[in-house]
Amino acid sequence: MAPRSFWKGYLKLSLVTCPVAMVPATTDNEKVKFHTLNRKTGNRVVSQYVDAVSGKAVDDDEQVKGYQRGEDEYVMLEDAEIDAVGLESTRTIDIEMFVPRDSIDWIWYDKPHYLTPDDPVGEEAFSVIRDAMEATGQVGISRLVMYRRERAVMIEPRDRGIILWTLRYGDEVRDHEAYFGDIKKDKADSKLMPLVQKLIDERMKPWDPKMVDDPVQDRLLEIIAAKKKGKKRPAKSKAEPEPATNVINIMDALKKSIASEGKSKKS
Numbered sequence: 001m002a003p004r005s006f007w008k009g010y011l012k013l014s015l016v017t018c019p020v021a022m023v024p025a026t027t028d029n030e031k032v033k034f035h036t037l038n039r040k041t042g043n044r045v046v047s048q049y050v051d052a053v054s055g056k057a058v059d060d061d062e063q064v065k066g067y068q069r070g071e072d073e074y075v076m077l078e079d080a081e082i083d084a085v086g087l088e089s090t091r092t093i094d095i096e097m098f099v100p101r102d103s104i105d106w107i108w109y110d111k112p113h114y115l116t117p118d119d120p121v122g123e124e125a126f127s128v129i130r131d132a133m134e135a136t137g138q139v140g141i142s143r144l145v146m147y148r149r150e151r152a153v154m155i156e157p158r159d160r161g162i163i164l165w166t167l168r169y170g171d172e173v174r175d176h177e178a179y180f181g182d183i184k185k186d187k188a189d190s191k192l193m194p195l196v197q198k199l200i201d202e203r204m205k206p207w208d209p210k211m212v213d214d215p216v217q218d219r220l221l222e223i224i225a226a227k228k229k230g231k232k233r234p235a236k237s238k239a240e241p242e243p244a245t246n247v248i249n250i251m252d253a254l255k256k257s258i259a260s261e262g263k264s265k266k267s
Helices: 079-084 120-136 193-202 215-228 250-266
Strands: 007-013 016-024 065-070 073-077 092-094 097-100 109-117 138-146 149-158 161-167
Touching: 007 120, 016 120, 092 138, 109 120, 109 149, 120 138, 120 149, 120 161, 193 250
Parallel strands: 007 092
Antiparallel strands: 007 016, 016 109, 065 073, 097 138, 109 161, 138 149, 149 161
């Protein structure tokens, strides 16, 4: 059964509007989650905000947002003041512009959501917008209040539906030149390239979601299952990684790697 939508509103392009529903495309519901307990009583431990100076608990209605402008000096902002700078409508995805799909680098992508028509009558309008983007290779850019913040979003056709990606803010993406700028621009040795390409070819496989399984999650579930049965399953100690050795001759290392790959395939 598909999960219930967590957001409902409208997709709008000029005068064309259709009701839509949205649900996050990813989930962590299956992840092992832990609560913090009091070891002596077995009761859950609850957290609360306390005054950093007096140490006394602060009631919810006494908590306020503060922007630090100096040491122990803050500008206080009420929730109403913060909400006032957001979009007027939080329930309409008004497509403001279109850009080529491949012009937005993956590093700007934040969180994906499935967008679907929420009314049979509006399905035709939804399909027309989706198919037109697919035919032109364009994606839509809009703004929307999500997770209590105004976000730039990208609307991308996907199969019979649409993927809505929240996009990272401009100040969240670091300039890659600050990190890659000092790397030499010299091209790799042409004699080495065919050997590395051979290694890549040897390891090529079709994509499978099992490639990104979480082994830690599986081991945690094994421990929990054992404890439920009253068994004590000792946790395996992590082996220290072997120290890396300096490669003196890249050509020799590549030849040995290819030979090793060939043996492993035969066995």
